[in-house]
Amino acid sequence: MKTVHHDKLVRDLIPEIILxxxxxxxxxxxPDEEMPDALDSKLLEEVQEYLESHSTEELADILExxxxxxxHRGICWEDIERIRLQKRGERGxxxxxxxxxxxxxx
Numbered sequence: 001m002k003t004v005h006h007d008k009l010v011r012d013l014i015p016e017i018i019l020x021x022x023x024x025x026x027x028x029x030x031p032d033e034e035m036p037d038a039l040d041s042k043l044l045e046e047v048q049e050y051l052e053s054h055s056t057e058e059l060a061d062i063l064e065x066x067x068x069x070x071x072h073r074g075i076c077w078e079d080i081e082r083i084r085l086q087k088r089g090e091r092g093x094x095x096x097x098x099x100x101x102x103x104x105x106x
Contacts, residue, residue: 008041008042008045009030009041042065042068046058
């Protein structure tokens with residue numbers, strides 16, 4: 001019998017998916033007070049996967065983790081979007097690809 005060790009936060013339905021594949025997942029609940037740190041680690045994992053693949057699927061995973069972080073930190077997603085749009089209006093987005101090289105102060 002082969003065991004593959006993971007010890008990481010996974011999406012809520014992953015244990016059921018593993019069961020349906022004929023395997024036996026061993027799971028434990030992460031305590032609520034540890035979830036923000038677990039999600040921070042998951043965010044790093046997903047960002048690294050995106051940087052390796054540049055796939056739309058990995059971007060979606062990053063977004064799902066961000067939603068989880070907001071939920072567990074008690075931050076309303078609408079507030080995040082409002083702040084994002086406010087900053088976009090004040091400072092712009094990232095579509096033009098502008099690189100700031102220097103600021104000359106006289």
